[in-house]
Amino acid sequence: MQNEINIPIILASVRKIGDAFLKQYKQNTIPQSMDELLKQLEDIDVLCLTSLKKDLTATFFHMPWHIGDEFDTESQKESTIKGDYWLCDAMDGAIQYLQHIPGWTINLAFIRDGKPLFSVIYDPLATEMFWAKEGAGAYMNGKPLMVSKKTDLGVMLSVFEYGHQDKSTNQLNKEIGMTVTRLLDNFGIVRNYGPHGLQLAYVGAGRIDLFIQEDIDTYNWIAGMLIAKESGAEILNADGIPWQWGSESLLVARKSITEKYLEIKSLK
CATH class of the missing domain: 3.40.190.80 (D-Maltodextrin-Binding Protein; domain 2)
Known part of the structure; x- marks a missing residue:
């Protein structure tokens, strides 16, 4: 089967760009206008996608990429791309990043036939890497995850x-x-x-x-x-x-x- 998951390569590529953003954290001027905000958000998308594509194309050379536009309600109602593709949320919490406050991550998902097969979320500030593969469990920094057992x-x-x-x-x-x-x-x-x-x-x-x-x-x-x-x-x-x-x-x-x-x- 094509495009089998090479987990170490994916995690390394996500960590690389996350750590690059961490080095620049709080170095930007907090945007004061809509034009400034949109430009800085676009710069984040371009930098993140360029880095991930460069690192992952050699292994997953024929997979298309899709940047999730959270402002486009209609596009979120259906997975229109068939087969395998990357769904990249370049920076979840980008507003926090630009405002110099915590709460931002790099998110990447491997989608197969409209369902997530693999996903990773990297929090550079906490140096925590969460990932999961369909049917194979979920992990944070290599340790298995389990939901809360609270009853109250x-x-x-x-x-x-x-x-x-x-x-x-x-x-x-x-x-x-x-x-x-x-x-x-x-x-x-x-x-x-x-x-x-x-x-x-x-x-x-x-x-x-x-x-x-x-x-x-x-x-x-x-x-x-x-x-x-x-x-x-x-x-x-x-x-x-x-x-x-x-x-x-x-x-x-x-x-x-x-x-x-x-x-x-x-x-x-």
Whole structure:
């Protein structure tokens, strides 16, 4: 089979560009206008993609690349590329990087026939490398990951996220508000952290107990979802239906925790 996974090469290439960004961390001028922000975001994308392509093309020479545009809602509803391709979130949490605050990672996923086969998330600040392969488990710096074993909601850490889907013509902002209220009323700790993929990897590591998002963010989710799944988490939409590409919400936690959350939700 073509394009079999060479894990050490992939991890090395992601670490290389992540460490390059770390050397430049806080060296940029914090953007003060939309033009400055967009230019710096574009520079991050170009630098990251150029480095990864250079390092991985020799091994995966005929694989196409796709940069996930989190602002393009429609493109996130379907995996249109057939066969194998790279899905690159050049920097998840790029806004934090440009604002000189923590919470940014390099995310890369190997997609085969519309499903993630392998994914990696590298956090240069923490020197933590999360990765997973379909059916082979998830790891952080070589150690196997496992989801939280907590049973008491009062000591659980839940996180909520939101993306860039247009909320002017629907009830999404209201639904997000209801979700946050539901978390505050039932979970001991509620946070909104920023880098979606890293939060999902943290679910896999048992650091976060539940992740929920009410609007679509496929490109930000993919790498972290596989890591969480291979660590033992359920991957559902916010209504408790198994997640599939195009689902417009996401709920991730150990099965017993998703069941508790959905029971709470059903009580309105």
